[in-house]
Amino acid sequence: MSDLNDDEIRALAKSVDLNIPDSDITDVNYSLNAMLQAIDSIDPEGINTVEPLPIIVQKED
Amino acid sequence: MNNHELVFLSAASLASEIRNKQISPVEAVEAYLQQINRVDPKLNAYITVLADQALEAARESESDITSGINRGPLHGVPVAVKDQIYTKGIRTSSASKIRSNFVPDFDASVVTGLKSSGAIILGKLNMTEFAMGDPITSAFGVTRNPWDTRRNPGTSSTGSGAATASFMCASSLGEDTGGSIRGPAANCGLVGIRPTWGRVSRYGVDGASWSLDTIGPISRTVEDCALTLGSIAGFDQRDPSTKNIRVPDYSAGLTGDVNGLKIGLIKEFLDSDVMGASKPVIQGVMDAAALLASLGAEVEEVSLPLAPVSGVASRIISAVERSSLHPEWLRDRPDDFHHNTRVAFSVGELIPSQVYYKAQKLRTLVREQTLEALQKFDVLLMPVAPVPATIMNLNPGIESKEAAVNALTEGSYRGLFSMVSGPAMSICCGFTTEGDNKLPLALQIAGRPFDESTLMNVAYAYEQNTAWNLERPPL
Numbered sequence: 001m002s003d004l005n006d007d008e009i010r011a012l013a014k015s016v017d018l019n020i021p022d023s024d025i026t027d028v029n030y031s032l033n034a035m036l037q038a039i040d041s042i043d044p045e046g047i048n049t050v051e052p053l054p055i056i057v058q059k060e061d
Numbered sequence: 062m063n064n065h066e067l068v069f070l071s072a073a074s075l076a077s078e079i080r081n082k083q084i085s086p087v088e089a090v091e092a093y094l095q096q097i098n099r100v101d102p103k104l105n106a107y108i109t110v111l112a113d114q115a116l117e118a119a120r121e122s123e124s125d126i127t128s129g130i131n132r133g134p135l136h137g138v139p140v141a142v143k144d145q146i147y148t149k150g151i152r153t154s155s156a157s158k159i160r161s162n163f164v165p166d167f168d169a170s171v172v173t174g175l176k177s178s179g180a181i182i183l184g185k186l187n188m189t190e191f192a193m194g195d196p197i198t199s200a201f202g203v204t205r206n207p208w209d210t211r212r213n214p215g216t217s218s219t220g221s222g223a224a225t226a227s228f229m230c231a232s233s234l235g236e237d238t239g240g241s242i243r244g245p246a247a248n249c250g251l252v253g254i255r256p257t258w259g260r261v262s263r264y265g266v267d268g269a270s271w272s273l274d275t276i277g278p279i280s281r282t283v284e285d286c287a288l289t290l291g292s293i294a295g296f297d298q299r300d301p302s303t304k305n306i307r308v309p310d311y312s313a314g315l316t317g318d319v320n321g322l323k324i325g326l327i328k329e330f331l332d333s334d335v336m337g338a339s340k341p342v343i344q345g346v347m348d349a350a351a352l353l354a355s356l357g358a359e360v361e362e363v364s365l366p367l368a369p370v371s372g373v374a375s376r377i378i379s380a381v382e383r384s385s386l387h388p389e390w391l392r393d394r395p396d397d398f399h400h401n402t403r404v405a406f407s408v409g410e411l412i413p414s415q416v417y418y419k420a421q422k423l424r425t426l427v428r429e430q431t432l433e434a435l436q437k438f439d440v441l442l443m444p445v446a447p448v449p450a451t452i453m454n455l456n457p458g459i460e461s462k463e464a465a466v467n468a469l470t471e472g473s474y475r476g477l478f479s480m481v482s483g484p485a486m487s488i489c490c491g492f493t494t495e496g497d498n499k500l501p502l503a504l505q506i507a508g509r510p511f512d513e514s515t516l517m518n519v520a521y522a523y524e525q526n527t528a529w530n531l532e533r534p535p536l
Contacts (some may be wrong), residue, residue, distance in 0.1 A: 003462075004148075004219055004269075008495055009411065012409070013407070013411060014410050014413070016410055017392065018392065018407060018410055019395075020407055020412075022405060023291065023400065024400065024404050024407060026459075027400075027401075027404040027458050027459045028404050028407050028408055028456075028461075028523070030459045030461060030464070030465045031404060031405070031408045031459055031465050032411055032412070033462055033465075034406045034462050034465030034466045034468075034469060035373065035376065035380070035408070035412065035416070035465075036412075036416065037462075037466065037467065038112040038373040038466055038470075039373050039377060039416055039419060039420060039468050042370045042373065042374075042423065043371075044367055044423070044426055046426055047419070047422055047423065047426065049459070049529030050422050050425045050426055051425060052418055052422040052424070052489075053421075053424075053425050054259075054272040054378070054421050055258055055259075055272055055302075055482055055501075056258065056259070056425060056428070056482045056483070056510050061311070
């Protein structure tokens with residue numbers, strides 16, 4: 001996937017009523033694109049069928 | 062014993078001396094206050110020192126001792142807590158400008174637990190702003206590593222690591238989302254445990270990430286860690302995430318017997334070509350494994366192919382969950398954040414829902430794979446970090462997208478067991494030298510959910526056969 005550019009990131013931010021100032025846009029770009037690229041490249045077996053259970057369900061005493 | 066020597070006692074030894082009326086709680090608090098006055102100007106580990114309150118509590122504690130009343134295993138022992146943990150009537154800032162005037166009207170459950178065990182709260186410890194990012198984000202200044210003040214003390218519980226390592230408290234509490242107890246323990250040469258999610262109440266703690274946050278001790282010895290964890294663990298009806306599962310006597314479980322225990326070495330983190338661990342780090346872990354094998358443990362390699370993706374997934378989960386806590390601050394008070402924190406919160410708001418969802422599905426797969434390994438092995442070993450404490454970059458900002466990707470990968474070292482939700486701890490496993498400075502190396506020991514006892518016993522067996530915890534930073 002291609003990186004989001006600064007204008008696309010600002011538009012995305014506007015959709016959640018968030019302003020990204022000029023002083024922040026480059027770092028937001030690096031960090032957001034790093035996360036999107038990294039997770040896009042991960043495709044293990046079972047990823048489409050597993051339930052996204054965030055925590056352990058442990059039987060109590 | 063003079064005050065200077067007193068602070069070098071372990072929390073367990075100090076508690077014993079107090080119980081036996083060899084040292085008074087007032088002497089203990091005075092000694093630690095002197096140490097704080099002497100050392101903290103160099104390290105900036107404390108945000109708030111509670112000198113008057115601690116001395117008053119010490120006098121009450123001393124009076125109890127004289128009357129034959131023993132409040133608990135930490136009676137009269139001075140401890141300190143990270144500044145995101147609520148303390149009644151005392152500022153709890155999360156190291157932020159936004160919360161710099163916040164004074165809770167109740168104690169966090171973990172503070173109540175410490176006090177019920179007889180501990181005396183010495184003060185509130187520095188951290189990264191809202192438990193995110195680097196030491197430079199604290200609104201109360203950078204905390205420094207006592208082994209080399211140019212270096213990172215470990216995040217986000219920076220003050221908990223620095224204060225405990227430099228003898229400015231007998232034990233401390235940190236909060237671990239993606240490694241914030243284990244990182245400072247590793248960088249400062251200490252023992253720290255991230256308990257199982259649900260083992261320790263988070264009631265009265267400023268949250269970072271609901272599905273990842275845990276509260277736990279950072280201490281100088283395994284016994285101190287066990288004592289401190291024992292005072293805060295257990296079901297709390299005010300925190301629905303806690304489980305009503307029996308809390309064992311952690312101290313009694315420290316037998317040092319690891320004969321026949323099955324230990325797995327996670328090979329992905331011991332291959333420098335896969336995860337970039339340095340030679341000293343790998344050697345430290347391998348030597349520790351060999352020592353445990355010599356004590357009768359059965360050690361063998363195990364592969365967890367999904368473990369290296371833990372950093373990416375855990376960082377995405379924590380970024381989204383953190384930014385959802387107080388979205389109004391980002392809109393109403395953006396200039397009151399440190400630049401790096403504001404960037405991190407903004408990114409958390411922009412991550413698409415399907416990406417967060419995928420990260421949670423990855424979490425399930427990583428957990429299943431790891432728990433399957435823990436059916437065969439009692440504990441798993443790996444490093445806490447690929448390298449020892451690094452020199453801090455005091456400039457705000459992110460160097461490049463590649464640097465951001467590398468940080469995600471590095472996050473797997475601690476993110477793995479945050480994702481699993483089981484317990485994981487850090488213990489010093491040696492030192493390496495960079496320039497003129499000795500720097501601690503760290504071993505990570507992880508285990509089955511709610512089985513903190515086995516982890517701590519393995520760490521205890523290791524500690525009893527090494528002398529790393531006797532080393533002192535050059536202050």
